[in-house]
Amino acid sequence: MQKTMTTAFQDKVYSLLKQIPCGKITTYKIIGEQLGIKGYQAIGRACRENPFFPTIPCHRVINSDGSLGGYQGRLNHPRKIELLAKEGISITDSRIQDFKKYLHTFQ
């Protein structure tokens, strides 16, 4: 029956993502630092397998250089840009302006 097939790794990623408030974003690197791993790709993979929405807002996760990265397996997905823009984040040319200002740290 397993409605959800979340693994221990994904569970950690989701826990962090859920801590991200509205209007804030984070990067794969930060998540990796919090998890203590360097498998940034694995993090993105966990988001892509994310069966919940918007319980797990993977659209709030971007690259460390300010680019949107991808969404649902697609790069610079228009949906991701729109969602972030609605949260008050300015995006230009598939890139976040002053994304550091919106960066959310798991302190």
Added chain:
DNA sequence: CTCGTGACTTACG
């Protein structure tokens, strides 16, 4: 159990 591939990356030259 082992191997190979894919994945929303990052770092380096």
Added chain:
DNA sequence: ACGTAAGCCACGA
């Protein structure tokens, strides 16, 4: 800026 290497997880054979 581009290409390559490193590194972590999940899935299929």
